[in-house]
Amino acid sequence: MDLFANLAHGFAVAFSPINLLMCLIGALVGTLVGVLPGIGTIATVAMLLPITFGLPPVGALIMLAGIYYGAQYGGSTTSILVNIPGEATSVVTAIDGHQMAKQGRAGPALAIAAIGSFFAGCVATVLIAVLGAPLTKLALAFGPAEYFSLMVLGLIFAVVLAKGSVLKAIAMIVFGLLLSMVGSDIETGASRMAFNIPELADGLGFATVAMGVFGFAEIIRNLDAGAEMNRDLVQQKITGLMPTRKDLKDSTPAILRGTALGSILGILPGGGAVIASFAAYTLEKKLAKDPSRFGRGAIEGVAGPESANNAAAQTSFIPLLTLGIPPNAVMALMVGAMTIHGIVPGPQVMQKQPDLVWGMIASMWIGNLMLIIINLPLVGIWVRLLRVPYRLMFPSIVIFCAIGIYSVNNAPVDVILAGVFGLVGYWLIKHDFEPAPLLLGMVLGPLMEENLRRALLISRGDWSVFLTRPLSAVLLAIAAGLLLLTVLPALRSKRDEVFTESEN
């Protein structure tokens, strides 16, 4: 079988000492970021982008990938022990996980979160390996019209799943699309909306905006509430990591369902780990015989979301590696990391860079194994980190972010721009606009415009091309259907219900 040959090749690459080291560093940094509240994956990957300049491309991507899925593990630790989600993806884990910890069952909760994550990680690794080749073949049937329609579907998907008002989410996407158009036009080279500022001629850097909107804005917002967040740390020693047989029996189906749901949501553009964990929690609550147990320490409420977010974090590599479309902001930063090393993401990557693709897939499995060790026996070390007060942490994060942004292009202007976008992000939060769709719009903007223009050029200006090509028509129909479903009031109330969980 081709698949096994490929995976064997991947493991050969991933087991080289340098790549193992990169994988370990990625997993450690990811866990650290996940544990510490107030600094997210997006800001971290953006910050560490310049560090990968000096590394070989395979090692660089292995490390960045490790940070992404490592953060999913680390986030659950703080959710369970301190009731402060270290990551947006583990917000729902806190609901039941922290209750379990209060009942003295922190050990089993942590263990189930880690086991669920590990299982989901294994399944996702296999899934990427299995789906990679056929999807690449499908990608070859994609013309510009199909690419455009697929991205529209992805954006609509992000809107449907975003929290709060549909209108606001769409407005944020369009705002992101507009921001992506600053700089030189791809086809004519004309300078657009750059106001003769030379630093803007190349466009707004994606890492710059991401760091501002997610890094700086988050810090400013946290300072609003006062630097000292109340942390009711579970003080007693964590004894007995082993879950009981009943715990295992209860959580097995939840882990399976969470993995399946997370894998699907991860593959779809616009989805991702955050949405997957929310959806998994709702699913578990709906399926449970006694839903009132949720919120009082139900182990399924930990197992489902934790498996889902890890599965989604990994399967979101599929659209990137096969179609060249980044499905979320972290993947967009991965595109940045790839292009720094001269690799253009897309269908040809699988054939041209087998070392990179299969090495990365294999490293994910190894990384998951490392994470189990990092997280379970060493959990005490990570908890101790939480004692670092925020008043010391936030200036450090500001400095790290500033140095990181500066070193991407050695441009002081980038630092100022990131600061400006920090203020923009703060304003967005205050007016209840979601920053995630904005970033997705900015990521997909250039690709969308390019494919739209190309499709219309080929069809000689005929807009019906998007509907006459069957694949494109199907994609657009799904998008329209999704949007319709969201706007319909009956389903709307249900959708709100899904996301009010986080407010509890």
Added chain:
Amino acid sequence: MADTMGQSATATRNTSMALGFCLLAIAPQIFEFIWSIGTIFGWGAGRGPATVVMNHATALLAGAPGALIGAASGDSKKASSEVLLALIYSYPIFAVAIVTLFMTVRSAQDYVGGVILMALGLFALWASSDLQGMRGFSFGAGTAPRMFGGLLVGLSAAIALTGLLTDGPGMSHYSWRGPLFVMAAILFFALAIRPLGVVVSAFASFMIAAAGSRETRWVEAAIVGACLTAGCAVLFPYVLGLPMPMFPRFLVQ
């Protein structure tokens, strides 16, 4: 009694909101003016503050109505960028400000958010107005920005409208301390990294940012800041090999 109190409160609120929008309507002009002050000291090239004020004032007061009449009578003379800014950006926002005076705003959060977003959309429409549009059936450089700019204006108008029609949260509280000091730290770092190097700029920015919280203990912050600076000074230039100056330029030479 309570009713009239509430009414007068919304009335003052609306006036200040309308005034705020008026300020928003001429924000780009004000920004250009502030920017142009620099030319007095010889920073950057561009028009002096006097010319900027004159051009924008004539555009706002006389130029734009003139262009409107000209367009109505079929006179297709190309309008200057100031007149276009007044026509595309300032006038619609002024109109919104006037409308605001006569409206009951039921959700300030949505209404203000929508209007400011609309301003951004209008600004993008102006910024891309000098770009080439459709050439036959192929897109010009300006087609997509104008398309999405128009879409953003429409969507944000709808958001503002929901703020008028449905009840919702009011303006949330903005604090000034955090944003001010964090931004000051970022700005200082950006300006200082080239001339002063990592060591000075990182430590100083750390201390500025630390002022953003009332709970900061200064001795503790200074110690942590010094350790962090030392760590950064080793990590970034040496371990990671990123090119950046270490010490102030005047000390090295």
